Amino acid sequence: MGLSVGWYNPNVLPELDLGDILRLRKPHPCGGYEWRVVRLGADIGLECLSCGRRVLLERRVLKNRMKTIVRKAGEIDASNE
Numbered sequence: 001m002g003l004s005v006g007w008y009n010p011n012v013l014p015e016l017d018l019g020d021i022l023r024l025r026k027p028h029p030c031g032g033y034e035w036r037v038v039r040l041g042a043d044i045g046l047e048c049l050s051c052g053r054r055v056l057l058e059r060r061v062l063k064n065r066m067k068t069i070v071r072k073a074g075e076i077d078a079s080n081e
């Protein structure tokens with residue numbers, strides 16, 4: 001119904017939960033755009049869904065690199081892009 005969890009305000013890092021799936025503006029060298037949140041803290045831990053590599057990003061860095069939340073943890077994505 002037009003309500004999208006993918007909407008993202010670039011001025012504010014949204015509340016993140018472990019297991020959320022994020023899409024970043026630039027692809028990982030492996031070609032993947034989507035990451036899962038695996039750690040929350042001063043730095044945010046992300047795991048690449050394509051190659052499984054993990055990185056730590058400062059919140060302000062992630063805020064700039066993040067494009068959308070693809071799916072919140074625990075939600076079943078019934079939509080097709």
Ligand SMILES: [Zn+2]
Pocket residue numbers: 028029030031032048049050051052053
């Ligand atoms: Zn990767």
